[in-house]
Amino acid sequence: MHSQEIISFKNVHKIYKTGPVIYEALKGINFSIKQGEFVAIMGPSGSGKSTIMNILGALDLVSSGEYKLKGKPIDSYDEDSLAEIRNKEIGFIFQSFNLLPRTTILKNVERPMMYAGIPALEREKRAMEALSMVGLESKAKNQSNHISGGQIQRVAIARALVMNPSIFLADEPTGNLDTKTAEEVMSFFIELNKKGHTIILITHEENIADFAKRIIRVKDGLIDSDKKNGKKK
Amino acid sequence: MNFIELFLLAVSALKNNIVRTILTMLGIIIGIASVIIIISLGQGATQSIVGEISKFGANILTVSPGKIQRRPGLSGGSGTTVDTLVEADLKALNELPNVSQVSGLVSTNKQIIFDGATNQTSISGTDETYAVMHELSFSQGSYFTDSQVATRSKVIVLGDEIVVELFGEDTQVVGESVRVDGKTFRIVGVVENGSSAYVPISTAQKILLSQNYFNGIEVLITDSQLVESMTTTIEDMMLLQHKIDDINDADFSIRSSQEMVDSISSVTGTLSALLSGIAAISLVVGGIGIMNIMLVTVTERTREIGLLKAIGAKRRDILLQFLIEAIVVTLAGGVIGSSLGIAITFLATKLLSIPFVVSLTSILLALGVSAVVGIIFGWYPAKKAAELQPIDALRYE
Numbered sequence: 001m002h003s004q005e006i007i008s009f010k011n012v013h014k015i016y017k018t019g020p021v022i023y024e025a026l027k028g029i030n031f032s033i034k035q036g037e038f039v040a041i042m043g044p045s046g047s048g049k050s051t052i053m054n055i056l057g058a059l060d061l062v063s064s065g066e067y068k069l070k071g072k073p074i075d076s077y078d079e080d081s082l083a084e085i086r087n088k089e090i091g092f093i094f095q096s097f098n099l100l101p102r103t104t105i106l107k108n109v110e111r112p113m114m115y116a117g118i119p120a121l122e123r124e125k126r127a128m129e130a131l132s133m134v135g136l137e138s139k140a141k142n143q144s145n146h147i148s149g150g151q152i153q154r155v156a157i158a159r160a161l162v163m164n165p166s167i168f169l170a171d172e173p174t175g176n177l178d179t180k181t182a183e184e185v186m187s188f189f190i191e192l193n194k195k196g197h198t199i200i201l202i203t204h205e206e207n208i209a210d211f212a213k214r215i216i217r218v219k220d221g222l223i224d225s226d227k228k229n230g231k232k233k
Numbered sequence: 234m235n236f237i238e239l240f241l242l243a244v245s246a247l248k249n250n251i252v253r254t255i256l257t258m259l260g261i262i263i264g265i266a267s268v269i270i271i272i273s274l275g276q277g278a279t280q281s282i283v284g285e286i287s288k289f290g291a292n293i294l295t296v297s298p299g300k301i302q303r304r305p306g307l308s309g310g311s312g313t314t315v316d317t318l319v320e321a322d323l324k325a326l327n328e329l330p331n332v333s334q335v336s337g338l339v340s341t342n343k344q345i346i347f348d349g350a351t352n353q354t355s356i357s358g359t360d361e362t363y364a365v366m367h368e369l370s371f372s373q374g375s376y377f378t379d380s381q382v383a384t385r386s387k388v389i390v391l392g393d394e395i396v397v398e399l400f401g402e403d404t405q406v407v408g409e410s411v412r413v414d415g416k417t418f419r420i421v422g423v424v425e426n427g428s429s430a431y432v433p434i435s436t437a438q439k440i441l442l443s444q445n446y447f448n449g450i451e452v453l454i455t456d457s458q459l460v461e462s463m464t465t466t467i468e469d470m471m472l473l474q475h476k477i478d479d480i481n482d483a484d485f486s487i488r489s490s491q492e493m494v495d496s497i498s499s500v501t502g503t504l505s506a507l508l509s510g511i512a513a514i515s516l517v518v519g520g521i522g523i524m525n526i527m528l529v530t531v532t533e534r535t536r537e538i539g540l541l542k543a544i545g546a547k548r549r550d551i552l553l554q555f556l557i558e559a560i561v562v563t564l565a566g567g568v569i570g571s572s573l574g575i576a577i578t579f580l581a582t583k584l585l586s587i588p589f590v591v592s593l594t595s596i597l598l599a600l601g602v603s604a605v606v607g608i609i610f611g612w613y614p615a616k617k618a619a620e621l622q623p624i625d626a627l628r629y630e
């Protein structure tokens with residue numbers, strides 16, 4: 001095993017059962033990701049990208065095959081330990097519904113630290129640092145519904161950042177943004193990646209995928225291609 | 234997360250939907266307010282009745298005609314008029330040791346007339362000792378004397394409430410005359426805080442009632458410690474006097490004022506418990522309302538719960554968050570309900586002129602009950618929220 005390999009998928013299958021209907025979303029996925037990589041996952045709608053992402057983020061479990069995080073099979077953890085992994089190892093950025101409604105930006109960013117039991121003063125300090133990294137310290141006291149779409153994604157990045165996770169998982173983080181704002185948001189991922197964080201990003205858009213160093217293409221629950229990104233920006 | 238943080242989260246979540254929060258609380262508010270009102274008014278009423286009775290003095294034993302009914306209740310025995318208590322009994326009781334005063338009583342209900350104004354009231358025929366035994370105080374004049382009793386004088390002592398009815402406020406009435414049953418009575422005294430009238434017992438027996446028996450005999454015991462043992466002594470003596478062998482055939486009954494206090498307290502206690510039980514039903518209804526709203530809230534916030542789980546919330550974190558939200562609602566409802574209950578009790582006691590008593594225990598109990606309602610009815614929705622799978626919650630539309 002490589003010492004820096006933090007993610008490995010071995011023959012991962014995912015089967016969804018909705019009543020009598022059985023649907024195989026992943027049909028045997030294999031890949032591994034090393035610490036510090038910047039990977040884009042691409043593919044048509046319904047190909048299984050979000051399914052992969054949810055398994056990677058310990059939000060869901062594999063039906064068969066094996067997912068190892070930092071060398072340890074994910075299904076060896078109990079529910080509370082999975083919550084702890086989501087809290088400490090992984091930073092999520094979703095396409096929509098990223099922030100808690102009726103809550104300030106600052107409180108949103110502080111929330112993961114509350115679950116980690118970090119004291120209030122320390123929490124606020126770290127949240128403000130993360131917000132200033134994404135250039136939003138002036139919006140700290142704003143309500144989460146009083147900022148723009150691009151700002152919401154930046155807050156989500158700040159919230160993912162406060163626990164200093166090794167992996168950032170972003171499921172179409174720029175899906176709702178115009179090109180200019182999207183590239184602005186992407187610049188923060190580049191910055192995080194430069195600091196050594198692993199970034200895994202799902203996108204439909206080639207120009208967004210081009211920010212990544214490696215592109216995995218998925219089709220019908222299988223990997224279509226897995227290459228270094230030649231055109232990297 | 235600690236409890237202060239969870240509490241603050243709950244408060245801000247509830248503030249964000251203030252109308253719904255208040256509507257949710259309503260059931261609890263009404264339930265708690267009713268319990269407080271019922272308990273407090275019950276206690277106030279008991280206190281006022283007990284106060285009234287203890288005016289009779291703690292060491293007075295009352296012998297009433299009629300069969301003994303030793304079951305709890307307000308009536309001590311005399312349902313119908315019984316003529317078994319006579320002058321001879323009075324004399325015999327007077328001979329007993331540890332008896333300082335004995336006073337025969339008759340009572341009737343008559344109209345008192347002055348110059349066209351009338352007042353229907355109870356008139357007691359008593360000895361001159363009655364005023365001392367019952368510690369009556371006078372705003373005008375005094376009680377009638379032993380010689381007035383001996384000579385069957387047509388004199389009368391009125392409660393000040395009757396005086397106000399007949400003569401108006403602040404009128405000097407001693408020396409004035411009123412008419413009862415067509416006979417003229419001269420007023421000799423006015424009793425403070427009274428609504429009854431008193432005439433010499435001899436006058437009442439001969440002129441108003443034409444009877445030679447008593448409706449009751451009051452026995453003042455020298456020491457309240459002896460009241461219990463004297464009850465037995467008097468009982469034995471009366472059985473002998475009336476030539477009755479079996480206590481079950483007794484044609485009289487003996488009560489102490491303490492006994493009356495006890496039986497009244499037990500009646501009002503039972504009544505309060507019953508009414509509180511009914512009020513408790515509204516608490517259960519309120520609790521079910523809370524459960525309903527919490528279930529709706531959990532469904533509405535499913536994606537939020539998914540997000541919280543994605544950023545590291547454990548099952549316990551979600552459970553506590555929603556449970557504390559429910560408890561905050563019911564506790565706040567309890568506080569508002571208690572305040573409302575106290576305010577209404579205060580107004581009611583003013584209207585009914587009974588003492589205003591609100592016990593700390595009833596308030597603490599009310600708050601405890603509201604918290605428990607929150608835990609019981611908040612538990613199921615909170616558990617449902619906590620058990621949501623993160624992925625299902627995030628995909629919820």
Ligand SMILES: Nc1ncnc2c1ncn2[C@@H]1O[C@H](COP(=O)(O)OP(=O)(O)OP(=O)(O)O)[C@@H](O)[C@H]1O
Binds near residue numbers: 018023045049052
């Ligand atoms: N919880 C579920 N229950 C049943 N079917 C599911 C579930 N989650 C996903 N699927 C199905 O699995 C397939 C893959 O879904 P997934 O969300 O991974 O696609 P995706 O590649 O992310 O698509 P998109 O680009 O539209 O987001 C789809 O056909 C979807 O309908």
Ligand SMILES: [Mg+2]
Binds near residue numbers: 049050051171
């Ligand atoms: Mg998707």
